[in-house]
Amino acid sequence: MKAMVLTRYGGPEAIVAQELPTPAPGANELLVRIAASSVNPVDCQARSGQFEAWFAPPCVLGLDVSGMVEAVGPGVGEFAPGDEVFYMPRIGGPGSYADYHVAHQELVARKPRNLSHNEAAALPLVGQTAWDALYVKGRIGAGETALIHAGAGGVGHIAVQLAKAAGAYVFATCSARNLEFVAGLGADRAIDYHAEDYAEVI
DSSP, X not given: OEEEEEOSSSSGGGEEEEEOOOOOOOTTEEEEEEEEOOOOHHHHHHHTTTTTTTOOSSEEOXXXXXXXXXXXXXXXXXXXTTOEEEEOOOTTSOOSSBSEEEEEGGGOEEOOTTSOHHHHHTSXXXXXXXXXXXXXXXXXXXXXXXXXXXXXXXXXXXXXXXXXXXTOEEEEEEOGGGXXXXXXXXXSEEEETTTSOHHHHO
């Protein structure tokens, strides 16, 4: 299979297209033919050497997958070849910048039919980050108040929607050009952090 391999730490030129063996699924694992992936800030940071413990060259980066199940290993019961799926690979394992990826079935979800592969691949990392912060760690609920910084950013624009869906009153900071966008996501009060002190507003 073709993969984009981080051959050394550095700039974009450190990532090189190479041929690697196609992985095979083990017990409770799926082999997924990747249709789309995403580039996140963490990928650029890993490429520059900021996360040596997790991403040591040579390795394949990428933390978002949308694709189709190609094969399943023993013990997989909920998925079958041909199923469209999306998920976030385990940090520190092989990434998604390749033709194929193997993942444990517990990480994988069926791709919503109303999302394209490109759209679905934009969701796993940022969506999981926002979900964990608000629902798992924050235990947000109806009637509470949430402050989302960088409400127009990758994680932020998902967090605004999740906080609103939980029934919270949502403050979100952003630049002036994104005020309408962030309000449209559900923020009750979008704050231009260049012109206003968010602490005073709240």
